[in-house]
Amino acid sequence: MNKGMIKVSVLYPNGKDNTFDMDYYCNTHVPMVAGLLGDAVKGATVEKGLGGGSPDSPATYAAMGNLYFDSMDTFEKSFGPNIDAIMADIPNFANSEPIIQISEVMI
Amino acid sequence: MNKGMIKVSVLYPNGKDNTFDMDYYCNTHVPMVAGLLGDAVKGATVEKGLGGGSPDSPATYAAMGNLYFDSMDTFEKSFGPNIDAIMADIPNFANSEPIIQISEVMI
Numbered sequence: 001m002n003k004g005m006i007k008v009s010v011l012y013p014n015g016k017d018n019t020f021d022m023d024y025y026c027n028t029h030v031p032m033v034a035g036l037l038g039d040a041v042k043g044a045t046v047e048k049g050l051g052g053g054s055p056d057s058p059a060t061y062a063a064m065g066n067l068y069f070d071s072m073d074t075f076e077k078s079f080g081p082n083i084d085a086i087m088a089d090i091p092n093f094a095n096s097e098p099i100i101q102i103s104e105v106m107i
Numbered sequence: 108m109n110k111g112m113i114k115v116s117v118l119y120p121n122g123k124d125n126t127f128d129m130d131y132y133c134n135t136h137v138p139m140v141a142g143l144l145g146d147a148v149k150g151a152t153v154e155k156g157l158g159g160g161s162p163d164s165p166a167t168y169a170a171m172g173n174l175y176f177d178s179m180d181t182f183e184k185s186f187g188p189n190i191d192a193i194m195a196d197i198p199n200f201a202n203s204e205p206i207i208q209i210s211e212v213m214i
Contacts, residue, residue: 001152006157007154009154009171011167022213026213026214030214044214045108045212045214046212046213046214047114047116047210047211047212047213048210048211048213049208049209049210050113050179050209050210050211051208051209052206052207052208052209053206053207053208053209059208059209059210060118060206060208061208061210063213064116064208064210072157099159099160099167100159100160101156101158101159101160101166101167101168101171102156102157102158102159102160102166103154103155103156103157103166103168103171104154104155104157105152105153105154106129106133106153106154106155106170107133107137107151107152107153
């Protein structure tokens with residue numbers, strides 16, 4: 001991805017009472033989101049949390065999903081009309097509310 | 108980056124008392140880390156937090172830095188001998204302790 005692009009990160013908290021279905025997320029949710037948002041999405045990545053900074057410490061996030069857009073405008077115009085459908089799918093793979101962060105790609 | 112790679116994320120919390128020098132981070136810290144870790148690093152990205160999921164909400168993280176490695180083994184062997192030098196540079200650009208997350212690239 002290139003400097004100046006918009007990265008939208010969805011961070012699913014880890015925890016003993018938190019569940020996350022990585023197979024559903026990768027094979028159903030992310031393709032659904034990509035289909036809804038169409039050409040506005042310039043890239044999508046998913047990571048599974050393995051651990052924290054010190055040995056044997058848990059990962060803060062069970063999963064991180066990231067979408068890249070050319071601008072805030074293309075993100076908002078594609079995401080806005082689809083946000084209800086996207087949010088409604090979250091209980092199908094996670095029981096915790098994700099943290100959403102909008103960032104600008106610097107490097 | 109490719110499926111199965113290791114992504115090490117360093118997440119710097121946002122907050123009214125938190126400072127973060129993005130110029131120093133991008134132009135001094137990240138090149139220093141890349142130089143210390145050498146060929147083990149397969150990619151590096153940096154993002155600046157712009158906002159959260161709801162309008163006008165703040166970003167959870169002021170900055171996110173990510174390094175990619177081929178395996179946990181190459182990460183640990185390159186990072187271990189350099190961790191003290193890397194950590195000692197953090198006060199030069201941030202006054203808060205970052206969250207570190209080790210992840211596996213799924214998509």
